[in-house]
Amino acid sequence: MAMLSSPVKEYFEFDSFQVDVGRRLLLRDGEVVTLAPRVFRLLLALIRHSGTLLTKDDLLKELWPDAVVEENNLTVIISVLRKALGEDPHQHRYIVTVPGRGYSFVAEVREIRDELGEQVKKERVKTGYSVEVEEQSHSGEPDILMRGKKRLRLPSSNLSHLQLAGRKVPLTALSLMILTAALAYFWISTKPKPPEAETPVKTLAVLPFKQLSGESDEEFLGLGMADALITKLGNLRQVITRPTRAVLKYSGADSDPLVAGRELGVDALIDGRIQRLNDNIRVTVQLIRVSDGALLWSERFDEKFTSIFVVQDAIAEQMSRALLLRLSREERKRLVKRQTVDPEAYQRYLRGRYFWNKRTAEGLKKGLEYFSKATEKDPGYALAYAGLADCYNLLSYYSVLPPKDSFPKAKAAAVKALEFDDTLAEAHTSLALAAMAYERDWASAEKEYKRAIELNPNYPTAHQWYAEFLAAMGRSDEAISEIHRAQELDPLSLITNAAEGFINYYAHRYDQATAQLQKLLELDEHFWPARWFLGRAYVAQGNYREAIAEFEKARTLPGDSTGVIIELGYAYAVSGKRAEARKMIGELMEQSKRNYVSPYGIAMIYVGLGDKVQAFNWLQKAHEERTWDLVYLKVDPKLDSLRPDPRFAELLRRLRFVF
Numbered sequence: 125m126a127m128l129s130s131p132v133k134e135y136f137e138f139d140s141f142q143v144d145v146g147r148r149l150l151l152r153d154g155e156v157v158t159l160a161p162r163v164f165r166l167l168l169a170l171i172r173h174s175g176t177l178l179t180k181d182d183l184l185k186e187l188w189p190d191a192v193v194e195e196n197n198l199t200v201i202i203s204v205l206r207k208a209l210g211e212d213p214h215q216h217r218y219i220v221t222v223p224g225r226g227y228s229f230v231a232e233v234r235e236i237r238d239e240l241g242e243q244v245k246k247e248r249v250k251t252g253y254s255v256e257v258e259e260q261s262h263s264g265e266p267d268i269l270m271r272g273k274k275r276l277r278l279p280s281s282n283l284s285h286l287q288l289a290g291r292k293v294p295l296t297a298l299s300l301m302i303l304t305a306a307l308a309y310f311w312i313s314t315k316p317k318p319p320e321a322e323t324p325v326k327t328l329a330v331l332p333f334k335q336l337s338g339e340s341d342e343e344f345l346g347l348g349m350a351d352a353l354i355t356k357l358g359n360l361r362q363v364i365t366r367p368t369r370a371v372l373k374y375s376g377a378d379s380d381p382l383v384a385g386r387e388l389g390v391d392a393l394i395d396g397r398i399q400r401l402n403d404n405i406r407v408t409v410q411l412i413r414v415s416d417g418a419l420l421w422s423e424r425f426d427e428k429f430t431s432i433f434v435v436q437d438a439i440a441e442q443m444s445r446a447l448l449l450r451l452s453r454e455e456r457k458r459l460v461k462r463q464t465v466d467p468e469a470y471q472r473y474l475r476g477r478y479f480w481n482k483r484t485a486e487g488l489k490k491g492l493e494y495f496s497k498a499t500e501k502d503p504g505y506a507l508a509y510a511g512l513a514d515c516y517n518l519l520s521y522y523s524v525l526p527p528k529d530s531f532p533k534a535k536a537a538a539v540k541a542l543e544f545d546d547t548l549a550e551a552h553t554s555l556a557l558a559a560m561a562y563e564r565d566w567a568s569a570e571k572e573y574k575r576a577i578e579l580n581p582n583y584p585t586a587h588q589w590y591a592e593f594l595a596a597m598g599r600s601d602e603a604i605s606e607i608h609r610a611q612e613l614d615p616l617s618l619i620t621n622a623a624e625g626f627i628n629y630y631a632h633r634y635d636q637a638t639a640q641l642q643k644l645l646e647l648d649e650h651f652w653p654a655r656w657f658l659g660r661a662y663v664a665q666g667n668y669r670e671a672i673a674e675f676e677k678a679r680t681l682p683g684d685s686t687g688v689i690i691e692l693g694y695a696y697a698v699s700g701k702r703a704e705a706r707k708m709i710g711e712l713m714e715q716s717k718r719n720y721v722s723p724y725g726i727a728m729i730y731v732g733l734g735d736k737v738q739a740f741n742w743l744q745k746a747h748e749e750r751t752w753d754l755v756y757l758k759v760d761p762k763l764d765s766l767r768p769d770p771r772f773a774e775l776l777r778r779l780r781f782v783f
Contacts, residue, residue: 135236170229179226332375333396348474385414421446469502509541513554531562549580561752584613600631630759637661652681668699690725697732
């Protein structure tokens with residue numbers, strides 16, 4: 125058995141290169157040249173058949189034995205190998221392309237084999253003998269091995285002599301054991317081997333497609349194409365695709381794809397160019413590995429703009445092949461599923477998503493306008509209805525519309541979307557938020573969140589909003605687990621990372637909340653929600669000066685100024701600055717003449733002032749108006765002083781909270 129530790133060693137040499145087959149290494153003058161496993165397999169196939177033509181079909185079967193892939197994937201691998209060999213595209217010193225047929229390796233290749241151990245190898249160098257076991261002449265004797273030009277044959281009964289430079293040499297027991305071990309190794313090595321697993325792509329980002337037309341009013345098209353692909357690829361469970369909001373910052377024409385990929389923490393990214401001229405569209409797409417910048421796949425599509433859906437389907441389908449994903453039947457259906465076939469409706473939808481992703485009050489209003497136009501053009505457009513639901517939900521959160529004017533419309537739009545496509549995770553998520561924030565139907569909200577996550581476990585918004593629901597229910601440990609899942613899917617999301625801070629705040633874990641929010645502000649000191657909740661955590665800790673400073677900073681930043689005034693008023697009240705607190709109430713009353721102001725916020729300032737009568741009056745008004753912030757009634761630390769009051773228990777009962 126000890127002899128089996130000396131395996132056959134096989135090497136090839138050409139020019140200044142050495143190929144160590146056993147160790148799967150390519151060396152140039154003794155220095156390792158890094159090759160991906162599939163590129164090495166291509167090199168090995170070419171040099172083992174040097175001087176002969178290998179067809180494209182032969183190479184495709186060799187490199188992708190268990191998958192059907194496009195020829196352009198082979199072209200990419202050939203290009204990578206040529207680059208590794210330092211071959212000029214016009215020289216063809218090593219690889220010659222036979223147009224329409226395949227490839228041939230043309231450099232002189234020397235094969236070196238160490239078949240019987242180091243001692244035998246040295247003898248071969250000295251004498252140059254060939255090894256061949258004597259073959260009997262009777263019929264039926266099998267060839268045991270045929271590898272290249274070397275042959276080892278085994279007779280049926282007589283294994284007693286070694287043919288050495290024309291002389292028969294008696295085989296000793298030791299040499300017989302060596303030869304037997306070598307034959308055993310040869311037999312094992314000729315058995316089919318499973319394809320080597322390449323480093324899988326587990327995380328992916330689709331960058332906004334760059335506009336080459338120079339038309340600024342069509343900026344939506346590049347982001348829209350990315351958003352459409354993100355939606356399609358987001359339904360695949362084998363790879364995590366970063367959401368649209370994560371890639372917005374890379375919309376500029378001068379953004380570096382590899383820098384973006386590293387910042388997003390992904391294995392690979394899709395970088396595209398889009399050019400529109402009248403009714404024609406050209407889309408160029410590349411799949412790039414982030415670790416080394418290797419081009420894994422590329423393609424160009426020239427179509428009429430009316431065929432943009434065909435382009436998107438083709439990109440998504442070819443992308444899954446390039447990533448070697450094994451898709452279920454349901455995943456394949458979703459990948460090529462089209463929500464509309466009307467190009468004009470689609471353009472309106474793209475514009476809607478473009479403005480919705482800005483996450484500003486004006487952006488939400490514009491998004492609402494375009495989503496509405498999309499449904500007018502195509503009344504069966506499920507994704508457009510989901511977009512309407514998203515806008516209406518957030519318009520109340522951003523203090524743009526009263527709850528009664530936003531959440532019922534959000535629910536209606538989500539229900540409409542699900543009538544046309546009940547597999548839309550986005551629609552289930554919006555339906556859950558409306559049930560939670562307006563209807564106080566906790567069971568339905570949780571059911572819809574879970575359904576959304578079941579349909580698309582890689583949709584970070586579903587995990588984030590479900591985490592906030594769990595926090596409101598007092599299930600803080602579950603909430604933290606859920607928000608961590610959202611962070612894994614979208615690690616650069618500021619709002620998702622801020623959510624961990626306020627979940628800890630509602631759980632009365634103030635040290636964890638402040639640590640998380642301070643860390644977030646180190647990444648972006650202008651992110652007002654982080655300052656907003658950091659100030660709230662400081663108030664809960666009794667650090668009033670620090671809290672007021674944070675609220676004052678937040679007030680200078682673009683965001684929900686109404687919410688900041690409320691928190692500033694409460695901080696003034698609990699810190700003894702009663703006049704300043706009442707001044708904040710006056711500002712809110714004046715602001716309510718122009719915008720919606722939540723009665724819940726005014727109630728909080730009265731809580732800080734110790735005026736329970738006014739506090740409960742405004743809480744009752746908040747209940748009547750169904751303001752969304754009442755969902756945190758059960759856990760909000762600011763209300764701790766009211767909890768022993770029977771009126772508070774009655775309010776919890778009317779809100780259907782379960783104790």
